[in-house]
Amino acid sequence: MFDYLIHILAMLFTIFIGYRPPWIKKKLLQNFPAKKDEPKVKTVRDIPGPFSLPILGTRWLFTLGLYQTNKIHLFYEEMRDKYGRIFKEEALFNIPVINIFDKEDMEKVLKSAGKYPIRPPTEAIAKYRRSHPERYASTGLTNEQxxxxxxxxxxxxxVLTSPKTIHDFLPEVGEIADDWCNAIKQKRNKEGYVANLDELTGKLALEATCALVLGRRMGFLIEGEKCEAAEGLAEAVHKNFIACRDTYFGLPLWKLFPTSSYKNLCNSEKVIYELASELIRTADENTMESPVFQSVLKAHIDEREKKSAIVDFLAAGIYTLKNSLLFLLYQVAMNPECQQKILDDSTKAYLKACSTETYRLSPTVNSLARVIDTNLELGGYQIPAGSVILCHSALACQNEMYFKDAKKFRPERWLDEEKQKSASAAGYILTPFGYGKRICPGKRFIEQVLPVILDKMVQTFVINVDRPMELEFEFLLSPKGHTSMRFDDRT
Ligand code: HEM
Structure with missing residues (x-):
């Protein structure tokens, strides 16, 4: 309530003093001066977008409740329909954020990155980590530039990204998939439903990520095993993502005083660090032999960096993997004919096609952010270096211009004679793990895990779902509320 009042007061004050964004007059025109006889160059100022208030920019749309941050994906879809391939939002102090939906523009942005691509940091996390030098030597791999x-x-x-590490891990993934199917058998009710599938999927994601990073099976999927650390970590990571969303997309009042979302972020960062530290502290000899763990221990970096890297790897894998697996299971449950094709396909190529098609239709990371380090022309506008660009890859992937029957789940498009055409359409827009030098280091691992788990699931169960899955934006695109699915024994 207090946060809300401050927003309104700030808004009234800025309107009252008639503030105008400084970049309108100075910065952008300096970068692209229009010569006398030349046609006017279209700049950031000319990009269409929702009405922007002095200082507050376009964030008032969310402050006044016209749109909700947990449905921000729908807001962007609406803006795309209204403005076309490019539109402009304005953050606090009218800093422009350029939103693009077109493949050609995304190609320019992603290809233009130099030696050190810049992804805008999650500033609230950076602030928290800077204020805890006893734990963090930097803001971490995800936030540093x-x-x-x-x-x-x-x-x-x-080592994390090496094909050998991932290949050697394959037998373990098979064992985890077996444990997961057993856990489903134990958790389902008489009718075959698992009501809290998201919770169980969270445990699977943590088990798999710990096995990779700590080289150790934790037993989170075994009935009766103590799972306090797993539950605590999963909950803290969930809270952390929501707090990131609220501090990132809301008005950054947390820079002035500790708002409730900033406090949530601090608490969750603390809990994640402590629980992950406990997992590291109780490391056994298996952990000491883990190639990923060893590579971090041996790195010539500050001791604090080593621990925070392990913490970050664990946190990065849990929620992303959980959501991605839930989306994959949902898609094959909605398309029972795909389950039969998985059973019939001895080459296993169809399994991979199901994962790729799920990344296309419901990626948990639905847009890629970059700060461009060179001037670019996007959608007919001159954009200066230093601008923040949001590439809406998920929306581009659902555009008929690039994929026929774009909203349809059709793994076949990634196979046989269609394969080439789809792969070429997918370039620069199908980027569920990002692009270029900052691409997700967990990509290979996830690309191996998902098909193995899906295979085991389909061999064991007929997967069913009764109702459409609603999506919620929690910094990542996630299923809304608890996910329930029915698992019948395959006879
Ligand atoms: C389904 C699971 C996952 C998805 C969808 C995913 C997606 C992403 C995306 C989109 C990025 C941003 C890349 C860019 O800006 O170009 C990223 C970065 C990152 N991911 Fe993942 N990720 C997943 C799992 C993992 C796992 C398992 C780990 C670690 C074990 C991990 C560690 C990281 C790290 C450290 C970064 C920052 C990289 C950098 O800035 O250099 N992720 N991830």
Missing amino acids: GERWHFLRTSLTN
Whole structure:
């Protein structure tokens, strides 16, 4: 309530003093001066977008409740329908955020990145970590930029991304998939429903990520095993993503005083750090032999960086993997003929096609953010270096211009004679794990895990779902509320 009042007062004050954004007059025109006889160059100022207030920018749309941040994906869809391939939002102090929906523009943005691509940091996390130097030597791989980021990236991720590491991990993934199917059998009710599938999927995601990073089976999927750490971590990571969303997309009043969302963020960061530290502390000899863990321990970096990297790897894998697996199961449940095709296909190519098609239709990361480091022309407008660009990859992937029957789940488009055409359409827009030098270091691992789990599931169960899945934006695109599915034994 207090936050809300401050928003309204700030809004009235800025209207009263007649503030106008400084960039309108100075910065952008300086970058692209219009010469006398030349036609006017279209700049950021000319990009269409919703009405922007002085200082507050377009965030008032959310402050006044016209749109909700938990449905921000619908807001962007509406803006795309209204403005076309490009539109402009304005953050606090009227900093423009350029939103693009077109493949050609995304290609320019993603390809233009130099040696150190910049992804805008989650500022609230950066602030929290800077205020805890006893734990963090930097803001972490995900939030650092420039040389510092490059140093961390090369020091920490080579083994995690190596094909050998992932290949050697395959037998373990098979065992985890077996445990997961047994857990489903134990959790389902007489009719075959698992009502809290999201909770169980969270445990699977944590079990798999811990197995990779800590080299150790935690037993989170075994009935009767103590799962306090798993439940605590899953809950804290969930809260952390929601707090990131609220601090990132809301008015950044947390910069002035600790708002409730900033406090939630601090608490969840603390809990994640402590629970993950406990997992590291109780490491056994298996952990000591884990290639990923070893590579981090041996890295020539500050001791604090090592621990926070392990913490970040664990946190990065849990919620993303959980959502992605739920989306995949949902798609095959909605398309029972796909389950039969999985059973019939001895090459296993169809399994991978199901994952790719799920990334296309419901990626948990639905847009990619970059700060461009060179001037670009996007959608007919001149955009200066330093601008923040949001590439709406998920919406582009559902555009008929790029994929026929774009809203339909059709794994076949990734196979046989259609394969080439789809792969070429997918370039620069099908980016569920990002793009270029900042691409997700967990990509290979996830691309291996999802098809193995799906295969095991379909061999064991007929997967059914009764109702459409509603989506919610929690910084990641997630299923809304609890997910329930029915698992009948395959006879
Ligand atoms: C389904 C699961 C996952 C998805 C969809 C996903 C997606 C992404 C995306 C989209 C990015 C941003 C990339 C960019 O800006 O170009 C990213 C970054 C990152 N991911 Fe993942 N991720 C997943 C799992 C994991 C796992 C399992 C780990 C670690 C074990 C991980 C660690 C990271 C890290 C450290 C970064 C920051 C990389 C950097 O900035 O250099 N992710 N992820």
